[in-house]
Each structure stands twice: as structure tokens, then as C-alpha cells.
Amino acid sequence: MRHGKYPLLAAFLLPPLALYGYFVLSPYAQSFLIATTNWQGLSSKYDFVGLDNFKRLFKDEYVWNALLNNLWLLVLLPLLTIVLGLFLATMLNVGGRGGRGAVTGVRGSSIYKIIYFAPQMLSVSIVGVLWMEVYNPRGGLLNGALRAVGLDGLAQVWLGDPKYAFWAVLAVMIWANVGFYVVLFGAAMQSVPRDIYEAAALDGASRTTTLVKITVPLLWDTIQVAWVYLAIIALDGFALIHVMTRGGPNFSTDVVGLRLYTEAFGDYKWGYASAIGVVMFFVTLSVTVLSLRLTRRERIEHS
Amino acid sequence: MAQSDLTRRSVLRRAAAAGVLAGPAAGLLSSCALGDDDSGESTGKYEGTVSDKNPLGVKEDAPLDIVIFNGGFGEDYAKAHEAMYKETYPKAEVKHNAVVEINTELQPRFVDGTPPDFVNNSGAGQIPLGGLVEQGALADLTPLLDAPSLDVPGKKVRDTLLPGTIEAGSFDGKMYVLNYAYTAYGIWYSTKLFEAKGWEYAKTWDEHIALCKKIKAAGIAPWTYQGKHPRYMSWPVISTAIKLGGPQVAMAIDNLEPGAWTSDAMKTAADAWYQIVKDKYILEGSPGLDHKQSQTEWCNGKAAFISCGSWLESEQKAVTPPDFNMSIAPTPSLGAGDKLPFEAIRGTAGEPFIVPAKAKNERGGMELMRHMLSMKGAKDFTGKVSSLSVIAGAADGVSLPFGLTSVTKALAASGSNGFNWIYPVYYRKLERELVDAACGEFFSGRTTPAEFLAACQKGADTIAADSSFKKYKRS
Numbered sequence: 149m150r151h152g153k154y155p156l157l158a159a160f161l162l163p164p165l166a167l168y169g170y171f172v173l174s175p176y177a178q179s180f181l182i183a184t185t186n187w188q189g190l191s192s193k194y195d196f197v198g199l200d201n202f203k204r205l206f207k208d209e210y211v212w213n214a215l216l217n218n219l220w221l222l223v224l225l226p227l228l229t230i231v232l233g234l235f236l237a238t239m240l241n242v243g244g245r246g247g248r249g250a251v252t253g254v255r256g257s258s259i260y261k262i263i264y265f266a267p268q269m270l271s272v273s274i275v276g277v278l279w280m281e282v283y284n285p286r287g288g289l290l291n292g293a294l295r296a297v298g299l300d301g302l303a304q305v306w307l308g309d310p311k312y313a314f315w316a317v318l319a320v321m322i323w324a325n326v327g328f329y330v331v332l333f334g335a336a337m338q339s340v341p342r343d344i345y346e347a348a349a350l351d352g353a354s355r356t357t358t359l360v361k362i363t364v365p366l367l368w369d370t371i372q373v374a375w376v377y378l379a380i381i382a383l384d385g386f387a388l389i390h391v392m393t394r395g396g397p398n399f400s401t402d403v404v405g406l407r408l409y410t411e412a413f414g415d416y417k418w419g420y421a422s423a424i425g426v427v428m429f430f431v432t433l434s435v436t437v438l439s440l441r442l443t444r445r446e447r448i449e450h451s
Numbered sequence: 452m453a454q455s456d457l458t459r460r461s462v463l464r465r466a467a468a469a470g471v472l473a474g475p476a477a478g479l480l481s482s483c484a485l486g487d488d489d490s491g492e493s494t495g496k497y498e499g500t501v502s503d504k505n506p507l508g509v510k511e512d513a514p515l516d517i518v519i520f521n522g523g524f525g526e527d528y529a530k531a532h533e534a535m536y537k538e539t540y541p542k543a544e545v546k547h548n549a550v551v552e553i554n555t556e557l558q559p560r561f562v563d564g565t566p567p568d569f570v571n572n573s574g575a576g577q578i579p580l581g582g583l584v585e586q587g588a589l590a591d592l593t594p595l596l597d598a599p600s601l602d603v604p605g606k607k608v609r610d611t612l613l614p615g616t617i618e619a620g621s622f623d624g625k626m627y628v629l630n631y632a633y634t635a636y637g638i639w640y641s642t643k644l645f646e647a648k649g650w651e652y653a654k655t656w657d658e659h660i661a662l663c664k665k666i667k668a669a670g671i672a673p674w675t676y677q678g679k680h681p682r683y684m685s686w687p688v689i690s691t692a693i694k695l696g697g698p699q700v701a702m703a704i705d706n707l708e709p710g711a712w713t714s715d716a717m718k719t720a721a722d723a724w725y726q727i728v729k730d731k732y733i734l735e736g737s738p739g740l741d742h743k744q745s746q747t748e749w750c751n752g753k754a755a756f757i758s759c760g761s762w763l764e765s766e767q768k769a770v771t772p773p774d775f776n777m778s779i780a781p782t783p784s785l786g787a788g789d790k791l792p793f794e795a796i797r798g799t800a801g802e803p804f805i806v807p808a809k810a811k812n813e814r815g816g817m818e819l820m821r822h823m824l825s826m827k828g829a830k831d832f833t834g835k836v837s838s839l840s841v842i843a844g845a846a847d848g849v850s851l852p853f854g855l856t857s858v859t860k861a862l863a864a865s866g867s868n869g870f871n872w873i874y875p876v877y878y879r880k881l882e883r884e885l886v887d888a889a890c891g892e893f894f895s896g897r898t899t900p901a902e903f904l905a906a907c908q909k910g911a912d913t914i915a916a917d918s919s920f921k922k923y924k925r926s
Contacts, residue, residue: 394679396679414579416582
């Protein structure tokens with residue numbers, strides 16, 4: 149049997165590797181090449197310009213503005229989503245205080261689970277269009293609700309005002325993502341031995357103490373993974389913003405992905421757009437490595 | 452840097468021969484997105500014999516490959532034009548293709564050197580024309596202009612076009628783009644609403660402001676605009692400035708002259724328009740709406756005026772109440788010192804059609820344009836899509852909807868005083884991104900007229916200083 153192992157392995161592994169190489173790795177490699185040209189994407193004519201695109205990028209205030217927005221997202225999106233996700237998952241799984249000592253979720257938790265997870269089933273463009281209508285300053289759900297309860301003063305132009313547009317988009321990103329992490333954290337909590345929670349409950353630990361002292365340390369691996377995923381989402385953000393604001397008003401919601409798209413498909417500066425892509429590749433890579441390194445802790449084994 | 456004469460293909464061949472690259476790897480790299488440099492190869496275009504009936508020398512049985520943007524105009528008008536072509540050349544096979552995203556569909560074909568013979572390059576996925584011309588991707592349409600008209604006896608195609616058509620499609624004096632639909636840009640209002648309230652469209656700015664006051668008192672917002680696309684509001688501002696200072700205001704902007712946006716005429720116009728911001732004559736919440744939402748508010752009678760082009764009527768067809776009777780009007784005059792009369796309105800040829808330079812059946816593509824530009828083809832277009840064409844007199848006798856009738860009247864009244872600017876065609880980014888953002892700040896009341904113009908000027912200066920944008924001169 150032994151000598152037959154390698155052909156079999158190769159037969160399974162090589163085709164997907166070849167496809168991955170051709171459709172994923174080769175375009176990446178090509179974009180590094182294109183980033184050193186002034187290719188405009190409509191003919192096969194181009195000159196090599198060395199690092200000119202990168203020098204230009206360094207001085208491009210619109211790219212810096214977009215990058216800054218991405219960095220804000222990078223800080224806020226994972227933090228808020230994980231905190232909210234942990235809170236909701238705790239309430240759904242171990243937050244109940246009904247039964248005598250039994251560890252359960254709050255009443256109706258199975259319905260809440262469905263509600264929280266629902267946005268995950270919608271495509272990004274649907275989420276964008278939906279929230280554009282919610283934020284519609286005239287007749288939108290949000291301003292309508294504020295006015296209905298007499299809070300007219302809080303009604304805003306939302307996506308039309310640079311002061312609020314970014315936060316409005318951030319809120320949608322959290323709303324769209326949190327459901328997944330509620331399920332993820334919930335699944336991780338199921339693997340935590342019940343007796344730990346029961347012991348904590350018997351000792352009279354409050355929900356907050358249980359969350360901070362028990363759940364978070366035991367879920368650290370999962371939180372770490374969530375952090376990396378959310379960081380990658382924060383560095384992208386293109387699809388939702390393209391649908392909702394196109395980076396406006398006055399570039400207040402611009403992100404690097406949108407800059408890249410506009411340079412490529414709006415102004416046909418493919419060389420420059422590729423240079424932006426290359427920079428983003430390295431930024432994303434370093435953020436991922438950094439967050440894995442910085443959040444490294446000793447694993448807790450529980451059987 | 453000089454054009455590299457070592458094509459990638461030849462480098463790869465040598466490398467492969469030297470045994471550096473194995474076979475499959477070479478195959479992988481030569482199918483790179485950059486395309487193959489085939490400048491040395493012969494083009495192999497279809498060519499027929501020139502005759503009186505066939506002035507462009509079309510090969511009668513050559514296939515014709517057509518890509519149409521399937522948007523507001525649909526595709527039926529194009530099918531009718533293709534049927535006319537087929538009538539003239541029964542042996543030709545016409546391949547009709549209607550798509551929504553022109554750029555994603557055609558970019559690989561342009562790079563590959565196998566573009567279609569005829570393209571309606573329009574919609575949100577339009578490939579910027581300035582870029583196409585700069586890269587030599589478009590055929591010069593001069594032979595078409597000099598060919599005799601299909602059904603207007605004794606006239607060349609160029610003599611049947613409305614004024615401004617050739618200029619709107621020309622780059623450095625050569626026409627590469629046929630803009631087929633004639634578009635007017637102005638201020639729209641509901642004739643029904645105005646009649647019911649006893650209002651009359653104001654011809655001067657002071658009267659306009661007085662009317663706005665009256666409208667607001669009646670509980671209606673005088674103005675709204677396309678919120679997230681605030682550049683729509685740059686049109687009335689620039690129009691007001693051109694009417695005050697004459698066409699050279701537009702010329703300076705198009706040619707990216709220093710200080711073009713901060714000229715006295717632009718300053719006076721921006722100051723005037725600031726009044727509607729200051730006095731809160733703009734529908735509350737407008738900056739947060741998109742073009743569809745704001746135009747619908749306008750159709751629902753929540754606002755009296757909106758700035759738009761003549762496509763507004765067909766764009767709003769589904770939500771316009773019956774008897775709304777929308778009308779277009781020129782921007783109000785600033786005063787007696789205006790160089791152009793009140794009637795002057797911005798009119799330009801839009802909806803670009805192109806023949807790629809590498810089209811196999813380049814002559815066939817131009818011949819299809821000649822069929823479109825016949826009186827019969829143009830009348831058919833106007834009847835089918837409710838839009839004017841660039842053929843003079845082609846709308847006569849065609850029954851038009853209310854709004855479009857007002858457009859024809861406005862254009863007739865404007866006559867030779869009509870004006871236009873082309874910088875959005877030359878430098879898409881300047882209008883779509885930079886002026887757009889500046890308009891958003893200005894009409895939301897966050898910047899003053901001086902700051903608004905300074906922001907526009909800064910955008911124009913950035914483009915002017917950026918060597919990666921090819922500069923075009925208008926004269």
C-alpha cells in the first residue's frame with residue numbers, strides 16, 4: 149500500500165493547488181508587476197516606471213484619508229463587535245437565572261439567536277440598500293422613530309453629513325457582523341464545562357464577573373480568531389461603503405478599497421491602483437501577524 | 452521612460468529557451484492580465500470597395516460585432532438601427548449584444564486587441580473617453596463626417612448635425628466619439644403645480660429668490676438636489692457664471708486655466724446661489740438622499756425646483772403623477788450685465804458611441820453610425836426612447852411627451868446662445884470626485900462660496916499638475 153500513497157495524494161492535492169495558483173496566486177504576483185508600470189488597462193501598452201506609483205501614493209492625501217478611516221475601523225469594529233458579541237452570547241447561553249442552579253440562556257434565547265443571525269444571511273448589497281432606506285433623512289425608519297418619540301432634535305441627515313456618516317456606516321458593519329460572532333462564541337461556550345459556571349453561580353458571582361473572569365479567558369482562542377477576521381473586514385469595507393455612500397460626503401467614509409476601485413475602474417490608472425493594492429496587501433498581512441502575536445496567551449486545556 | 456521594446460513574450464521565449472522557466476510556468480505568465488503586445492502584427496481589417504452607395508468602403512458580407520449599453524434607452528432602438536444596416540447589407544451577419552457593465556465586459560477585449568466593431572459606451576460602467584483616446588483605442592470618425600448623409604440629399608453627415616455635436620466628441624480637434632442623444636441641462640419644475648399656485652418661473656435671480664420665499668411660505672421647499680451626487684448643483688452655478696461672463700468662463704474651466712474657478716463670474720454666481728443655502732430654501736434632508744430619492748420627493752411635490760438634464764422625464768416615468776407636466780427652464784439671469792440672454796441654456800450631445808481602433812470591421816461600425824445619423828434612424832430613435840437626437844430637425848412631426856416638448860422649445864429659444872462645457876469628458880475625476888465633494892459641502896451649508904470655489908480650483912490645479920492625466924485643449 150505504501151508505494152501507492154503519493155500518487156493518490158498528488159491526484160487529490162495537485163488540481164486544487166493548480167487552480168489556486170492560477171486564479172489566486174498568479175493575479176497577486178501580476179499585481180506586483182503591474183504596480184511598477186503606468187498601465188492604463190485599455191491597451192497592451194505600458195512603461196515601467198519603477199517605484200513612481202508608490203512615491204505618488206505616499207503623497208496622495210486622498211489615500212491617506214482613506215487609510216485613516218480604515219485604521220479607525222480597524223480599532224473600533226473588532227472591539228465593539230467582540231464586546232457586543234460576547235455580551236449577547238453570554239446572555240443567550242449562560243445568562244439565565246431561572247432554573248435552580250442550571251446554566252441556561254435568558255428566556256426566549258432560541259428566538260434571539262435567529263434574530264441576531266438573520267443579517268448574516270443577507271448579502272452585503274442588500275444590507276447596504278436596506279440601511280440606506282433606514283437612514284433616509286426623510287421618511288426613513290431611524291428619523292421616523294426618533295420623531296415619533298419626540299426626539300426631533302436627534303434626527304440627522306446621517307449619510308449626508310460628514311459628522312455622522314462614518315459612524316452610521318460603522319453601526320451597519322457591526323449589525324451585519326455581530327450575529328456570526330454570537331453563534332461562534334456561543335458554540336465555544338458550549339464546550340466550556342458546565343460545572344465551572346455552576347460553581348461560579350453558587351459562589352454568587354455576578355454575570356459581569358462570570359463574563360470577565362471565566363468566559364473571556366476560556367474563549368480566548370476564539371476571540372483571537374474573531375479579532376483577525378474582523379480586522380480583515382475592517383481593512384476592506386469596500387462593498388458596503390460602495391453601496392451606501394461611495395465614500396462621501398466629502399470623502400468622510402472613503403476607504404482604501406474604494407480608492408483602489410475608483411483609480412482602476414473610474415480613472416483607469418491600473419498601475420497606480422495595483423500599487424495601492426500592493427500596499428494594502430502588506431498592511432493586511434502585518435495587521436494579521438501583529439494581532440496573532442500580540443494576543444498570544446497560554447492555552448487553557450479543559451477536558 | 453521609453454516604450455520597452457522587449458516585449459514580455461519575447462523575453463519569456465528567450466528565458467524558456469534558456470531553460471530558466473519550465474513549460475507550464477511560461478504559459479501561466481504569458482496569459483498575464485497586461486495582455487500581449489501585438490503592435491507588430493498586421494491588423495487584418497475587413498475592407499470593401501468604395502462606391503456612391505458605399506462611401507465608407509464596407510465589406511458587404513463582413514460580420515458586425517455590436518455592444519450596446521442596456522440602460523435608460525433600452526436596446527430596441529439599436530436593434531432597429533441594425534435592421535436598417537441589414538437592409539443595406541443583407542449578407543452581413545450582425546451580432547447584437549446588450550450589456551449593463553460596459554467596463555467589465557469590454558476591458559479585457561480592449562487589452563486583448565479584439566474589441567467589438569461598435570460600442571455604446573455609456574452608463575455607470577462607462578470607460579472614460581479621455582483615457583480611451585489617450586491610449587489610441589478609438590478610430591477617428593472624420594471619414595464618417597465627410598461621407599454623404601444616407602437620406603438627406605446633397606448633405607454630408609457633418610452638415611446634418613446640431614451645433615456642438617462634433618466639438619463634444621472631439622479631442623484635440625479630431626472627432627473620436629459620436630454623442631448621439633442631444634441633452635439640455637436646466638432647472639425643472641411642475642407646470643401643474645405652478646399653475647395651481649399661480650406662480651411663474653422667474654427670469655432674474657432677484658425674482659427667483661422672491662419666488663422661493665413665496666414657495667416656502669406655501670409650505671413647499673423651493674429646492675432639492677441629488678444629495679449624494681451633489682455635482683448636479685455645479686451645473687446651475689456654472690451656467691449662471693457663463694451667462695454672466697460669456698462662454699470664455701467655460702473655456703477657461705475646460706482648459707484648466709489657473710484661477711478659472713475663482714474668476715469674477717464664478718464668484719458672483721456662487722455668491723448668488725449661496726442665497727438658497729443661507730435662506731434654507733433647500734428641502735430638509737436633501738444631502739442624505741440619493742438622486743432617485745430626491746427626484747421622487749420632487750415628483751411628489753415636496754420641492755419646487757431641481758437641477759437635471761433632459762433624461763429626467765424618462766428616469767422618473769414610473770413615479771411621476773399624471774398631469775405633473777414637468778418643464779425645463781434656463782437658469783435665471785443675474786441682471787442686465789449678463790453677456791448671454793435669459794434664454795441661453797446648456798445643450799450638449801451626450802450618449803457616446805465609439806468605434807474601437809482595433810475593430811476588425813471598423814468601416815462597418817462607422818457605416819452603422821451613418822445609418823443611425825440618417826433622418827429615418829434619428830426619427831425612429833426619438834420616437835422609441837423619448838430623447839432628442841443630434842440630427843437637426845429629426846424631432847419635427849414626432850409626438851413627444853410634455854417634458855421633452857419643453858426641452859425642444861427651450862433649445863429652440865436658446866438657439867446660437869446655447870453653451871456647454873466639456874471638462875467632465877476630459878477629466879472625469881475632476882467633476883465626479885472633486886467638484887462633487889465641494890458641491891456637497893457648499894450646498895449643505897458647511898462652506899462659504901469662497902471656500903467652495905477654492906476647493907474646486909484646488910481640484911482643477913491637482914489635475915493640471917498631474918502628468919498622468921493627458922491634457923486636452925478646447926478652442
